[in-house]
Structure formats: C-alpha cells, structure tokens
Amino acid sequence: MxxxxxxxxxxxxxxxxxxxxxxxxxxxxxxxxxxxxxxxxxxxxxxxxxxxxxxxxxxxxxxxxxxxxxxxxxxxxxxxxxxxxxxxxxxxxxxxxxxxxxxxxxxxxxxxxxxxxxxxxxxxxxxxxxxxxxxxxxxxxxxxxxxxxxxxxxxxxxxxxxxxxxxxxxxxxxxxxxxxxxxxxxxxxxxxxxxxxxxxxxxxxxxxxxxxxxxxxxxxxxxxxxxxxxxxxxxxxxxxxxxxxxxxxxxxxxxxxxxxxxxxxxxxxxxxxxxxxxxxxxxxxxxxxxxxxxxxxxxxxxxxxxxxxxxxxxxxxxxxxxxxxxxxxxxxxxxxxxxxxxxxxxxxxxxxxxxxxxxxxxxxxxxxxxxxxxxxxxxxxxxxAKPPSLSGPGLVEVYPGGSTTISFFLNHSLSLPAMASATASDPGLGVSVQPAAGRTPLNLTLYLEVPGGVKPGTYTVTLEVRLTPSQVVSRSVAVLVKPPGYTLRVRALDACGEPAANV
CATH class of the missing domain: 1.50.10.140 (Glycoside hydrolase 144 (GH144))
Structure with a gap:
C-alpha cells in the first residue's frame, strides 16, 4: 500500500x-x-x-x-x-x-x-x-x-x-x-x-x-x-x-x-x-x-x-x-x-x-x-503442484460367486485431503472402497463381489478420487468374469467292474 x-x-x-x-x-x-x-x-x-x-x-x-x-x-x-x-x-x-x-x-x-x-x-x-x-x-x-x-x-x-x-x-x-x-x-x-x-x-x-x-x-x-x-x-x-x-x-x-x-x-x-x-x-x-x-x-x-x-x-x-x-x-x-x-x-x-x-x-x-x-x-x-496420480492393475479375473480385492495407490506432491468412491458398469457387481477418505499419499483397496448369477464376460469397475481444490482422478479396471469351472473325476475299474486298487 x-x-x-x-x-x-x-x-x-x-x-x-x-x-x-x-x-x-x-x-x-x-x-x-x-x-x-x-x-x-x-x-x-x-x-x-x-x-x-x-x-x-x-x-x-x-x-x-x-x-x-x-x-x-x-x-x-x-x-x-x-x-x-x-x-x-x-x-x-x-x-x-x-x-x-x-x-x-x-x-x-x-x-x-x-x-x-x-x-x-x-x-x-x-x-x-x-x-x-x-x-x-x-x-x-x-x-x-x-x-x-x-x-x-x-x-x-x-x-x-x-x-x-x-x-x-x-x-x-x-x-x-x-x-x-x-x-x-x-x-x-x-x-x-x-x-x-x-x-x-x-x-x-x-x-x-x-x-x-x-x-x-x-x-x-x-x-x-x-x-x-x-x-x-x-x-x-x-x-x-x-x-x-x-x-x-x-x-x-x-x-x-x-x-x-x-x-x-x-x-x-x-x-x-x-x-x-x-x-x-x-x-x-x-x-x-x-x-x-x-x-x-x-x-x-x-x-x-x-x-x-x-x-x-x-x-x-x-x-x-x-x-x-x-x-x-x-x-x-x-x-x-x-x-x-x-x-x-x-x-x-x-x-x-x-x-x-x-x-x-x-x-x-x-x-x-x-x-x-x-x-x-x-x-x-x-x-x-503436479497433478495427482492413481496407479493400479488394468485387469482382474474372478468367477461368478467369487470376490477379490484390488489395490490402488494415490500419490500427489502435496499432502491433500482425498475422498474416494467406486462404481461398476453392471449394477449386479458389488463394489466398495476403503478408506473412503484420507490424505495423500494414500493406499486404497477396492472390494469387488460377483454374485453367482452374473453372466461371464468383461465388465468395468472405476475408482474415482476427489482432491482439493476441484481435482478429480480416476482409474478403470477391466473385470473378466470367467465361466464356471468343472472338475473331471476319473474312476479306474478292474475286470469285474470294481474300483481298481492302487490306481
């Protein structure tokens, strides 16, 4: 002045x-x-x-x-x-x-x-x-x-x-x-x-x-x-x-x-x-x-x-x-x-x-x-400051009726408050993220549940993080839901049709 x-x-x-x-x-x-x-x-x-x-x-x-x-x-x-x-x-x-x-x-x-x-x-x-x-x-x-x-x-x-x-x-x-x-x-x-x-x-x-x-x-x-x-x-x-x-x-x-x-x-x-x-x-x-x-x-x-x-x-x-x-x-x-x-x-x-x-x-x-x-x-x-970065895998595989966790790492050159949320391309998939709030740098875990009725195919889950001021970073992961697996059982029989010993 x-x-x-x-x-x-x-x-x-x-x-x-x-x-x-x-x-x-x-x-x-x-x-x-x-x-x-x-x-x-x-x-x-x-x-x-x-x-x-x-x-x-x-x-x-x-x-x-x-x-x-x-x-x-x-x-x-x-x-x-x-x-x-x-x-x-x-x-x-x-x-x-x-x-x-x-x-x-x-x-x-x-x-x-x-x-x-x-x-x-x-x-x-x-x-x-x-x-x-x-x-x-x-x-x-x-x-x-x-x-x-x-x-x-x-x-x-x-x-x-x-x-x-x-x-x-x-x-x-x-x-x-x-x-x-x-x-x-x-x-x-x-x-x-x-x-x-x-x-x-x-x-x-x-x-x-x-x-x-x-x-x-x-x-x-x-x-x-x-x-x-x-x-x-x-x-x-x-x-x-x-x-x-x-x-x-x-x-x-x-x-x-x-x-x-x-x-x-x-x-x-x-x-x-x-x-x-x-x-x-x-x-x-x-x-x-x-x-x-x-x-x-x-x-x-x-x-x-x-x-x-x-x-x-x-x-x-x-x-x-x-x-x-x-x-x-x-x-x-x-x-x-x-x-x-x-x-x-x-x-x-x-x-x-x-x-x-x-x-x-x-x-x-x-x-x-x-x-x-x-x-x-x-x-x-x-x-x-440099923009935030969010790292994590690009693909996970899971069977119907199964669940898995996906790990992410949120980094920033400054320590900033962050709010995380997760969405899925199919409402049948269950997704949540922990912790939902924290400060950078921050390890995040996305929890994924695939109900038994979900059809095999490729879906997408997305983790989105909001940081101050008005910064948003997200990462999408492809979710491959594999067809249900089958178990092959083999029985060895002897000439009389009885289970063979030592086979």
Whole structure:
C-alpha cells in the first residue's frame, strides 16, 4: 500500500497494540538442511489463516473485514485482500458457495457496501471506513494504490463470478476509481502491481501504461548491488511481488527479476546468518508499521527498515509470516523451507501473527493482510503442484460367486485431503472402497463381489478420487468374469467292474 502512508499513520495512532513478549533467539549455525523442516501442509495453513475471517472475530456483522483485531477499520487495500481471500477460500473448499457466511453471502455483503457507501466530495472513496458501521473513518480521500489494489481483486471476482459482472461493473463506475489513473507513479514493484488494476478496467493513461510496462525498462535502468546481486534501482519489497504472482498472470520476465530479488535475500542470509523475507507489516514498536525495502530509493541503500514519517529506522527487521510462507509457495527450496520453519510458531487458532524478528521476538499482531496473503499462497501452491496420480492393475479375473480385492495407490506432491468412491458398469457387481477418505499419499483397496448369477464376460469397475481444490482422478479396471469351472473325476475299474486298487 505504498501510496497510503498518511492513512496508515493515522490508522496506527488509533490502534491499541499489545507489547511483544521476547521469545527464544534464532541462532545461526550455517544453512539449515531441507530435512530439518517438515513439508508444509498447505490445507492446514490455509484453514488456519482463513480462521482470521470468522464473523465476530476478523469480520464484522456487516460483512466487512477488520484491518487488525484491535483496529476495526479498513482501507480499500484491505477490502481487496479480503475479496481475493474469499475467492481462494471457496476454491480450496474452506467455505461453501451457498449458505450464511458462505462465499456468495460474503461477496454480496462486500459488493452491497461498495454499491452504497458514502463517497468523498471529490467522487472517490474515503481513505478509511469503519468496518462495523460502514461510515467513513476519516475526512480524506483514498489513493491510487488502495484503489488499484481493489480493482485487481474486483477484476478477479468478475472472472470468478461472471454472473455478477454487471453489478461489479456498476460498482467500479460508481466509486470513481479510474479518477486515480493519471496519478499512478512508475517507481517500482508496488505501482507495477496496482497499475494493472486500472489497466484491466480499461484505463490507458500514460501513467498506467508506463507502470504496467515497467519490465521493459528494467534492464536499462541503473542498478544497485544487493549482496552480490545487481538489482534495478526502483522500489523493491516482497509484498507487491507476491500479490502479482498470486493474482495476476505475470510474464517470464517478471520471474527473472523476482528470482534475483530472492537471491539477494538468500545472499544476505548467507553473509549475516539472518533469515530474510523483507516486506511491509505491523510492528510492536513505534512507529508500529514499517516497510522493509530490499531496494530503498529514498535512502539509496539496500535492506532498510523505513517509515514515511521517520525515514530509515533502527528497528530489527522482521521475518514476516506472510512473506516467508508465500515465498515458499512460489520457490519451494531449502531457503524458503527454512523461512517457513522460522515463522510457523506464529500460527494460532485465529490466524497467523505478523512474524518473528531477526532476534527471535514474536510480533503479536493479527491482521487481515497477513492472513489473506497466506490463503492466496496456499491456493497457488496447491494448484501449481503436479497433478495427482492413481496407479493400479488394468485387469482382474474372478468367477461368478467369487470376490477379490484390488489395490490402488494415490500419490500427489502435496499432502491433500482425498475422498474416494467406486462404481461398476453392471449394477449386479458389488463394489466398495476403503478408506473412503484420507490424505495423500494414500493406499486404497477396492472390494469387488460377483454374485453367482452374473453372466461371464468383461465388465468395468472405476475408482474415482476427489482432491482439493476441484481435482478429480480416476482409474478403470477391466473385470473378466470367467465361466464356471468343472472338475473331471476319473474312476479306474478292474475286470469285474470294481474300483481298481492302487490306481
């Protein structure tokens, strides 16, 4: 939310923060091996993050999200994060589409708010709204970054729910978002992300076009050395990079630069022993919200902690939970696995805390932006994984009146919940599968019974397995029902017709 600095500062003055409790310090003893950290259970992570958005906790009775548990207001950036999380929660099966507090109910509450909320006299949204009342929380207008970020989410929603297209289009027009299109800067990773919101909704101002075409200019811009990696001298931090990957469809050139940004952080870790996942987030020390710049164009340095009112800060950098988990969703290497292990103790029954600083101290804040991004990351990780495989025999033989078992193996690169069922081409065949539910990798047994009255011939039984999100894999087996067998009995008789001895 690069352009909303005054808004954040005002917001944070209203927040009552809980002081951090010191935790054990992370001691660097060389690079941690991949085996030192367990593989992440993406569905468990997604479910934990989504718990922040339970009604009465992180969501008001009006259906609007709280930016933090202690600050019951929101910006349009916050609202965009929530909308994007709803979409992914439905895709992952964390919530149904229908029913009270299902995806449709939540989406319509947000859209109804956008269709009726008070607007600034200039015809654009206010910067802050009260999530409980829906009324403005400040007298000032919104800004290009918050509006652009919400536009990205609304475009995603339009694609996800084409039945709501007309309503969404009317909302975009009513809220005057495109009035910000001539105020989009071209200074780095933030504008690159949120300028796409304007572009997707048809804005073609020079400012928007320049920002979305930033990648074409990066190789010719001056650079700065970040622990041996030459990075372009533009605003760089992980937050907009992660949102771009999860919510847009960036080209390969984008990943070229994203890989370099990752490498700079890996190199810093190797040189200093300090886990590094620089982004923006809340802090328990003043000024309570910071930007961790990988490239800081305001001070001309790399890896700084910064706030618009105080410039460079001497605060210990934080390994923000959302960045660590989201980086692992994209790159999934030994370094990102180490980051996940470093922050996993931030998980609570109601979402993830902001992070753990480099000294091992927990940042005890629960926020919508952290938990929304983690839901996005889980959906991305699951959907980019290799498709599931289901192996088993191609043919079994059985006689009428007989039964047999058929063994299958379900595999996936991730541990995902699975539901199995079996069908037969002839209703006379009895089929069942055990276990009917489990997690990958999973051994499955299909039980087949062939009643005595079934005619000999070839039949088919099919095992179907459904995995999150919306993945289906099946395997069919030919069942050859053989004709009943006969036993040949031979009796040897002697010349008198009596059974012969010793034959």
């Amino acid at each position: 690069r352009s909303s600095f005054p808004v954040k500062l005002l917001a944070l003055l209203l927040v009552v923060l809980v002081l951090a409790v010191p935790q054990s310090t992370f001691h660097h003893g060389g690079s941690r091996s991949a085996e030192a950290e367990p593989e992440i259970d993406w569905m468990e992570v997604a479910r934990a993050a989504w718990n922040y958005f339970q009604p009465g906790f992180g969501v008001s009775s009006r259906g609007l999200n709280y930016a933090t548990i202690s600050w019951r207001y929101l910006t349009d950036w916050d609202l965009g994060c929530y909308l994007s999380a709803i979409i992914d929660a439905e895709i992952l099966g964390l919530i149904p589409r229908d029913g009270r507090w299902g995806a449709d109910y939540r989406i319509r509450r947000v859209l109804d708010f956008l269709a009726s909320r008070p607007l600034h006299p200039s015809g654009v949204p206010y910067a802050i709204y009260n999530a409980d009342t829906g009324e403005p929380g400040t007298s000032g207008p919104s800004n290009p970054s918050d509006a652009g970020r919400l536009l990205v989410a609304l475009y995603r929603l339009k694609q996800h729910r084409p039945d709501l297209s007309s309503y969404i289009e009317a909302i975009v027009e009513r809220n005057g978002f495109l009035k910000f299109a001539d105020k989009v800067p071209n200074i780095g990773s933030y504008p690159y992300f949120y300028a796409h919101g304007y572009y997707l909704w048809g804005a073609r101002t020079k400012q928007v076009v320049d920002a979305v075409n930033m990648l074409a200019t990066l190789r010719s811009r001056k650079t700065i050395n970040a622990y041996g990696v030459e990075l372009p001298f533009v605003e760089i931090t992980m937050e907009p990079i992660l949102h771009t990957v999860f919510e847009l469809d960036p080209p390969e050139e984008f990943f070229h630069w994203a890989d370099l940004v990752l490498q700079a952080q890996i190199n810093r870790y190797k040189a200093t022993g300090k886990p590094t996942a620089f982004t923006e987030g809340g802090h328990t020390s003043p000024p309570h919200y910071v930007y961790e710049w990988i490239v800081d164009i305001y001070t001309g340095r790399t890896f700084t902690v910064w706030n618009p009112s105080f410039s460079a800060l001497s605060l210990t950098p934080v390994v923000y939970t959302k960045a660590a988990i989201a980086m692992h969703a994209i790159w999934e290497n030994d370094y990102t696995r180490m980051l996940v292990g470093y922050v996993m103790r931030t998980m609570t029954p109601n979402g993830f805390y902001e992070g753990v600083d480099e000294a091992g101290r927990m940042i005890y804040q629960l926020t919508d932006k952290t938990n929304a991004l983690i839901v996005n990351a889980a959906r991305y990780a699951i959907m980019k």
